[in-house]
Amino acid sequence: MGFLTRRAALLGASALLAASAIAAVPAAAQNLTIAIGGSVTSLDPHFYNASPNNSVTSHFFDKLLEFDAKAQLVPQLAESWKAVEPTVWEFKLRRGVKWHDGRDFTAEDVAFTVKRAPNVPNSPGGFGGFVRAVEKVEILDPLTVRLHTPGPYPMLPTDLASVAIISRHAGEGAATEDYNSGKAAIGTGPYKFQAYSPGSRIQMVRNDAYWGGRPDWATVDYRVISSPPARTAAILSGDVDIIDTVPSSDLPRLKEEPKVELTSIQGLRVIYLSADRSRDENPIHVTDNDGKPLPRNPFNDLRVRRALTMAIQRDALAERVMQGTASPNGQWLPPGAYSYNPDVKVPAYDPEGARKLLAEAGFPNGFRMVLSSPNDRYPNDARTAQAVAQMWTRIGVQTQVEALPWSTFSARANRQEFGMRLVGWGSATGEASYALINILGTYDSEKRTGANNSGRYSNPELDELTAKALGTLDDKEREDILKRAVKMAMDDVAMFPLHQLVNTWAVKKGLKHEPRMDERTRAMDVRPD
Template sequence: MKTNRTRPAGLLAGLLAMAALPAAAQNLTIGIGGSPTSLDPHFYNASPNISLTMHLFDRLVEQDAQARIQPALAESWRAISDTTWEFKLRPAVKWHDGRDFTADDVVFTISRAPNVPNSPGGFGGFVRAITRTEVVDPLTLRFHTAAPHPLLPTELASIQIISRHVGEGASTEDYNAGRAAIGTGPYRIGSYRPGDRTEFTRNPDYWRGQEPWARVSYRFIANDAARTAGLLAGDLDVIDQVPSSDIGRLRQNQRISISEIQGLRLIYLMTDFSRTDGPPVHVSDHEGRPLPRNPMLDPRVRRALSIAIDREALAERVMEGTARPTGQWLPPGSFSYNPAVVAPRPDPEGARRMLAEAGFPQGFRVTLHSPNDRYPNDARTAQAVAQMWTRIGVRTQVETLPWSAYAARTARQEHNARLAGWGSVTGEASYMLVNIFGTFNREKRTGASNNSRYSNPELDALTARATATLDDAARERLLQEAVAMVDRETAMIPLFQLVNFWATRRGITYEPRMDERTVAMGARPVN
């Protein structure tokens, strides 16, 4: 098993770059398009939350901009048996309050991460394989699993480490108030104003060395035009989710730089599987009468809705070339990408025939729900899909909500059809298989974000078999088989994969990330 170690040369380069900074370059202002909902690093497995808390908290293992795992609080790791991983922790790491980081903090984190009350989508899937965490000494840990689990280091890259001495007994509100927001990360909390901004100050004792920015103002700006205007006016230094309509003119502006990368996020549609008896919500016949059964439970209906969609039109007209049509959740070239699963061609006539075969020759009415401030062009995408569905006889009304309200309603299964996004930060298929398609089970820690309550025992068994397979080639074949099974069932309706864009003012660069996370640590002054 390969052992990973850090390179001191990178740290030296960072310190030299910081020393060369002019005084005026010490502050950074970032404008983000996605709304974080908490400073609790285990409250919600959503990219805006993770991006925010990455400034405060580190992980044992982290992923770089290309989603490759790297050492962080763990200096190295190795499998010492088929069911035991040993991690060596970095010495002399301090919490923001000056206390020492030790293995006991990791034990506490692993126990808390999957058990945060009222979480709309938690982190249990990342630690589901761990049956016991053993402290060998203050800087050595062993994770025991019931079966071989080769993905454990990759999965732990999504678990931010918190301290026992601060976190024990602390609630999500204690984190939001700043009382418990004590990490080992590159920044300390200054203030947190939900729905507005978070202020960070540089951690002078960070184990990697100081970051170049003394203060970071991390601002939520939902309006696309306002983010662009703030950048052009000099009020913002970095913006993410660059509006597709602005990319062309920003590229021509010599005071602005654009960085981009193929992302890992899929934008897709999900239907409700939670209601098997009684009338479904937000679905009716054309006269507004409730239907006796949920049409979304019929795979023919789901397939009809899928082939009614012109994904090329969505990518080119709605997304203006900033997305790529797809039939699965990983981009080509990724581990476990299945080349046999392609984006469905639009076939409105075939969709009408499928609806008739399913017992809905006249179609029905449905409400499609979508956030309006979370993903690029999310509400516009929902409106375009609604028009395509209406053309096949499924008269579709769109209801959009701000992300905070939308996420809460989704967690309560209040939507029958909804637009969603999922970024496979592990760079392989099991992340979505476990968390979105895995049967919801708190004890087994599967389906943590399965808010539609899809369940397929055959798929669950295949996923479990794949994630316990040590041989990479064999594991990839099993995961590709699972991708094909999701496609056959139309367990979801994939639309497109996003290309991630950031824009910065002159004098600052930003390293684009496949996981779309926007962090001050990716911004650097130009010497």
């Protein structure tokens, strides 16, 4: 069954899903404490498309559609959806949904969301790519909205599953600071805002009037503990109930710990390297071997990019640095995913071939560079960067690592302040276009592409192929086009994939946790036993 066909099959069962969602849930007057490693930079659900932010805001805000734990579409604020014309999608909205302040949720809120999502000031990587295909919003009645697209666009329901719906009455005139303060954090979600300490803690309380049934937890204390050893200590001491990104070095110990259970699932996140392509001259943090500026950007030379990717020993990264918690990859989706291309192999480790390519490109003696990395965002992020730096140094590219806290790193990356950076991308939609639009698509604020393309990679031919795929109605034909796009991007070394993560959590014994492929850590996925 094809990607869109699988999702379309859900439509007939939407009423059943809605009924089961509203079914009574045991109301336990319990409190849940969560600890994650990634820093939460805002409670504005449209500010930054980053997993820690999305994990937290999903407690306060719902979407028209949502992805389940295995990246399949399910109804949320939209009870059903269909293409009434090739360029018109109609969404029937759920009745009886209330905002946290008691006002009714209507189609006006959907229209306001579509308008606001791509226009958040100072966003380091927002959500414009998910509504870029919407040309016009038509409200038929308070619970029916039609979204018009310039041409056939079968991916619109999938795109909208990444966009939180915000209230018009609370959001008009509101800035990101108003969401962070709680003033505008009025959602329809299962939990309500209580307090937010940037970078450290978010506190929330149960929404007893939630349309999906009364949530399990009376309060949720959502903490940021960036230090992996400190997260492990917190779960072992009982100070928290669940932690994410379990340190690979602690897995053997935690497996033997009677007070803790581990849950895991193959993740959709690839850890990769991205080169700055925004400069042709005077590249940032790249010099000759004497420390003098280079007249041209070596990363704009395909031979240099191929040399660098050939010099990475991905098996060693997965085995030694990640200790078996990741698998080497040469693209951005795991095997078996829709539009994964089996013909795109993991680049072979060939340091001798890499040196020859560098010489052909005019760098027989290599050059010097800085590899920037977060040190508190992804499992073993700084360690991975150090290992890659050693591999590149062996072929003559003297590489120094700059490791930074995520809050600082993400802001600087958005300003193109890194020559080469380590980052991660989770394809929450479970298919290739999510990355093709947002991290590999040419940056264009008007077209709303490349929102997370901090390296400013641009390939017009790839953009055309992506657009062709997104306008193709047939699932199989679209998948074939996306596979071609994956190969084109990897042949051009548009990014340097390293490995695909396995998502692992540690949970206090006696709690049930459903792990998610999109790695989000949510109170809704933890239940009393």
